[in-house]
Amino acid sequence: MGENKKIKLWALVMLIFVPTFNFTNIASNAVYLGATAIPSWVIVSVLYFLPLCGVIAEMASFNKDKDGGIYTWVEQAIGEKWAFISTWSYFIGILFYLQMVFSRIPVAASWALLGRNIFTDSNAYLLPILSIFICIAMTYIATIGVSKFSKLADFGGKFTLAATVIFIVMAVVGYFNGTPSATEFSVETVVPKFNVSYFSTFSWLLFAVSGSEVAGTYIKQTENPKKTFPKAMVIATILIALSYILGSVAVQLIASPQVLESAGIKDAGYVVYSIVANNFGINGKIVVQIYAAIFLVTSIAAYIIWMESPIRAMFGEVPKGTFPEFLVKKREDGTLVNALWTQCVILIVLIAIPLFGLKSIDAFFKLLTDLSALTVVIPYIILMCAYMSFRKNNKNIDFKFFKSNALAYTMSGIALVLSCTGFLGAGLDYVMGSSGTEAILLIVKTYGGPLILIGMGLVIRFMSQKSYNKSSRLEDKKRAV
Structure with missing residues (x-):
């Protein structure tokens, strides 16, 4: 990639912002948590997202000449085996996530073009068919290269940020101009009730801020990475944290818990834009269509990044023989x-199997999806452990997000604890709601699933390396003869 095509500061900021921030996360968690979502976002931003981004900034800056992202960072700190486990679980988690999200693109397009969701029960069968074509199109865009699709992320990210800021400003201005808050703010409604249901939902807030690590795989394509990458991480962290916290306040001001619940998780993000526009006498449908068009572009960019970056992390820096040369x-x-x-x-197969009514195969893939639900948490647990080792063994690093070792260990330790509790809490509500054999099966699938899939990955790695070593020995013998 020529120097003129290097990724500049704000393009990198948007590469971090786009896959990490999603206004839908604000609206959907408002449905589940109500006003308690506000302090929850504050806790997640300060105690989890901030340390995570600091860890990534330091380790990426130190490994600025390598483009393996999370694989490189973990491998440098605690070895190749843990690097493989972290990236394999990351790759598997994202793979099964992707097969579920392509259907959101047609829904966003429907809102943008018509101002409503036409893919209701009667038309829902079209979504997997459209998802297959979207998957192919996005893969093609991903193969064009990061210098191209980063422009799409830059464009969509800036418009998403602008739309979010405008939404927040309108909600706050409306409130101070006399529009009463749609949500009652009191100690009872804002302070979380620390029960199983809250703990389970709170865990998913942790996953909502994941995504900042994907930019690490593009550090070699970044202009002056030693300075640009840490600076971009700091800027993106502030923008994302403020967008989630202030956006949550704005949503609560203009939409009551009952309105959000009736809108549903899929459509709540569109509905709140309509309400805030109507409060100012603006045509709500037009505003929703504009927001949906922005969301559509940003979603396309985000999913392309989610398709491309984990591939770089998984296959970009592994030792020879870990996977076939073709990959x-x-x-x-x-x-x-x-x-x-x-x-x-693979994604097309996962999407298409239910269309053919092959119940046994469909059940198998559904089982894999269930098993993979929490695999995406494993890399963050390993990354925090790797970072502690990294700080211990590298005293004089050029860039320190956390100036003292005590602060570095404290913040990464808190993030490690939250990662572990997030892993436990995300499936707790489902398990607690069951009993007997069903509960045991849910525990095995939810918490044992990631371990089973990691075991499968290690077996694949072992067999591939064994085959590679055998081929290498044969080649050596031929050359000797």
């Missing part, structure tokens, strides 16, 4: 075209 073959700009198209085929 680890890179283009000059670091794009793994073969791996991207292989992923595309």
